[in-house]
Amino acid sequence: MSIKTAKAPPDGGRLELGRTIPSLLDEAVRSRPNPRAFNQRDGRGGWRTWSTADLAREAEALALGLRHAGLERGDRVALFTHSDMSFVVADMAALIAGLVVVPVYLTHTERAIRHILAESGSRAVLVSDRPLLERMAGLAADLEGVRLLGVSDDGALAGFEAGPAWAGRRVASYAALEAEGAELRAREPDRVDRYKRELEATGLATIIYTSGTTGTPKGVMLSHQNLTSNAIASITSLPRFRPGPDETVLSFLPLSHIFARTLQYANMWYGSSVHYGTPESVRHDLTEVRPTFMAAVPRVLEKSWERMQAVGDELTGLKRSLYRRALRFAQGYDVTAPRGGLAGVERRFLDRLVFAKWREALGGRLNMIIVGGAALRAELVNVLGAAGIEVLQGFGLTETSPVMTFNRPGRNRPGTVGEPIVGTEVGVSPEGEILARGPHVMLGYFERPEETAAAIDEDGWFHTGDLGRLDDDGYLSVTGRLKYLFKLSTGKYVMPQPLTDRLEADALVDTAIVVGSGQKYCTALVFLSHDALLERYGRIDASVLGEPRLEAELKRAIAVANEDMPHWSTVKHAAVVTDQLTMEDGSVTPKLSVRREAVVQRYQHVLDALYGQAAAPAGALFVTLD
Known part of the structure; x- marks a missing residue:
């Protein structure tokens, strides 16, 4: 099997093997003691510190x-x-x-x-x-x-x-x-x-049960070395992230998830000052804690961007004009090619009057945001980059402890998930599946030897189940999930992820699912954002589907998603509903990933109507592109 591979760039961090997790704390106590290392709210309006x-x-x-x-x-x-x-x-x-x-x-x-x-x-x-x-x-x-x-x-x-x-x-x-x-x-x-x-460094430290988009949770076994090598390699890949108490970290992602937990070990080892919040308290915590660094999932940044746009809509006169100018500049900015000359002068002008206020809304000191857990639109990386906030997207799984790749400061390529971390080899198989091997790969699935053998081949490659591509510089792009690839009745294959990502980039769309296996064309099931509906129409029940302006907005969103896609891989019809997908009804995992098969099964009658195989049910808006 011919595998295209990539490894870490020069100066890509430090590889340390043979470490246990408690040894990281011992080293921090000896070498980087911090009197305010850990902070959480005390319930009385203040903070308790460790x-x-x-x-x-x-x-x-x-x-x-x-x-x-x-x-x-x-x-x-x-x-x-x-x-x-x-x-x-x-x-x-x-x-x-x-x-x-x-x-x-x-x-x-x-x-x-x-x-x-x-x-x-x-x-x-x-x-x-x-x-x-x-x-x-x-x-x-x-x-x-x-x-x-x-x-x-x-x-x-x-x-x-x-x-x-x-x-x-x-x-x-x-x-x-x-x-x-x-x-x-x-x-x-x-x-x-x-x-x-x-x-023992190679001994079992934790069993993390992945929520999974299908079936029963299964336990991922990770060793001390899996986690310590990943934490050290990741944090030392950030040359501007300083050891010691001067870095203030806001931690609000669940520590039961591997992303936040590995970062917790890294920050502890580095002696950073960590403040614990919640997703609900982020906006307030940003202005009070004033972090220099945080990790986030894409939805947090998307909501921030939507609020930025909404602020501009509320302004009038010269302030509105100036804000719109800043938005246009930020949307056209490219972090890979910062412009000098007149564009540089304009950026400095807009920075004083607009971008500085954006930074202040995020605490005023936030230099770097690490993003993982889902696809991040390149637009957001460039927009925040224009405002002087570096957004670095990475990629990984629980099975890889989790970091496999991420973008580095000064080497950031929006739209990719970056380069491998030190010690990690990343590959793409001839079928397009992303592979990885190295000290970060799990010990196996708990009490599931057959599934372990299926996931880790005899050459040590872990098969992620994700599809992607490596460019000639070693940057990885994730294009979808192998199991979601489907074939139309015409024989053409469709990867739905690019379409769903584009649809969900629209503020009106909370979740989109693109289907078409065995059919002549692709259709989409669209779940509307309640926040956007309340803001624009003042209600969230199914009666809002009768709004003429809503159908026009959705047609534009679908047309934008279809742009530059192969004609067979475009959405021809969509069914739009106001229902919300929840963990309680089994549609969403604890990590907020959509259980695609469960949703498709639940709404099969709606999808049948899209293909003319059943009568159109009540409570759905059917949109057809002209």
Whole structure:
């Protein structure tokens, strides 16, 4: 098999093997101590702060407490927590103790949570607060393997009754477990060091259950070295990201997901100052925390861009004219070819009057945004680049710890997901599938040897299931999912991802699904954005589908999506609905990925109507391009 390959560029970061995750914290305590390393809201309008040494002390005490409570090396511990210090402390404690961490999405269905706890054989579950404690006490009541339920909030146990099913099992606070650990340490001062010496870099550190767009969640097994090598290689690829406390990081993505978690290890090792927020608090946190760095998913940037455009619509007179001029300039900007001369003068002029205000809305100090998790429009990279904010898109999967590639400062190519990180070899097979091998590739799928063998071939290549291409400079572009490629009845193949990305770039469209397998032409199922509908029409129910202006706007959006596409790969008809896809109805995963097959099955009657195979149902607008 002929595979086109690429490796990291020169000066592409540092490769370190043989490291355990606790060793990163130990190094930070010794070499990059930060008195304000970790920060989360205290519930009283302020922030509670942990130093690097505070985390080490609490995690080591909790590690001793967990082992004292009866957990043994290699036992699995589930974390059902918010993405704050209740996760960070518990995660590091379990790893120091030689336990295997099993993070659980708070948004998983009850069925999925029970499956994860049962299949992983988790012997303990650690939670953040009283609501999660009550929820987990019910979910794990009949799972006899779970022997310990721990809670971070000291006050959560006041008046709490776990119920008769928990008789003979233990419910305790982190504080109680840490106190027991401190007593044990006083008697055996070298016990923590012994635990750390027993750790193996290639040993299992975590099992992360991918939510999956189809089927039951499956556990991805990652070693200490998988995660540490990826964290170190990624952070050292950013020459302008400074070690020590001067970098202020806003962390709001779920730590149960590999993207935020690996960045957490990287920032901890570098001694950065991390503030934990939530997706709902981002706008406020940006202006209060004033970060220099953050990681985000594309939707966060898309909403910011939509707000920028909306601000301009509300202005009048000279301010409106100036704002429109700035928007036009930003939309025509290219980060790969910054312009000098008169264009440079105009940029400086607009920067003082408009772009500086954009930066101020993001805190005023934000230099760099790392983006992953989904496709990012090149337009957004260029727009924010015009305003002096560097947006760097990357690509990876849970199975690759996660980073495989990303764009570097000074080497940023919008529309691509960048170059490989050091130590990683990325390839594209003759069929167009993206492959990877290196120290970041998972150990395998938990208790699924056949699926592991199917995913990692005899040459060590991990088959991602994604389609892409490598250019001659080693930049990777992701073009879609292998399983979503379909063939029309005419024999032509269609990759729907470019069409869906273009449709979803329109503010009116929340989700789009393009279909056509076995048919003469492509059609689309379009789910409208409730935010956009409220802003433009003041309502979100199906009556809005009767608005003449809405149909005209949707025709324009589809026409834009079809531009420059092969004629067989264009959308001819679309069915438009106001329904929302949710995790509750099984349409969306906890990572907010759409379960395409489930949605297609649910709306098959609508799709049949698009092809004239059924009567048009009520509650849908059918749009045909002229």
